[in-house]
Structures are given as C-alpha cells and as structure tokens.
Amino acid sequence: MAYRYWCGECSFKTSWGTESQGQKEHLEHYTVHHTGLVPGGQVETNRKDPDGGGSCLAFIALAVLLVFLAASCHH
Template identity: 55%
Template structure:
C-alpha cells in the first residue's frame, strides 16, 4: 500500500510513498511552513499498486492487434 499526506493548512500533499516516508515529509513541511502548529491534515491510502500502468498495456495490445489486422487486409 502507498500513503499520501495532505496538509491541513495549505494545499501541500506528499507524493505516494510508504507510510513512514510520507509522514516524515508532512512533518518536515509543517516544521518549515507552519512551525507554530502541530502537524495535522489527512492521509490517503492507495490500496492498489501505485506503480502500475493501469489499462495502458491493454490499450497498447488492442492498438497493435488492430494495426496487424489492418495491415493483413487487401
């Protein structure tokens, strides 16, 4: 799973990473941008593979099949 933290004070959000890395980044953000506040905000959990390509491989395969079919016709 991947985690992303969002700042409760501004529009900052961390990139998708492990829970501890994302938490460290949001704490560092608060220390830098909001030093008088306790870190808050929200956390998002991506239960899917954050590095996956989604449906892109299927679209590529479909395109190649259509290209092959079109080139075989007279």
C-alpha cells in the first residue's frame, strides 16, 4: 500500500511512498514552511500496487504456467 500526506495549512502533498517516507516528508514540510505548528492534514492511501508492477498477477501467471508444464510432462 502507498501513502500520500496532505498539509493541513496549504495545498502541499507528499509524493506516493511508504508510510514512514510520507511522514518524514510531511514533517520536513511543516518544519520549513509552518514552523511552530503541529503537523496536520490528512493521509491518502492507495491500495493498488504503488509500483504498478502487478507482482501478484505475475505470481499467479507463473503458478499457472508451472502447473501446465507439470501436467504436460506426465504424458
């Protein structure tokens, strides 16, 4: 899952990344641009594959291929 943090004071939003990367970027933004304020805003989550690699689909395709090859070797 990927995360993106939105600033509660302006229109800044972090890039998509891990939760800890987003928190770090968000805190750095507040430190530079909103000194003295407690970081606020919202967190957006992306449940899709953040890399767009489709790793689950590739794994399923490989498993089906292996089953097909194993079945064809028995005859």
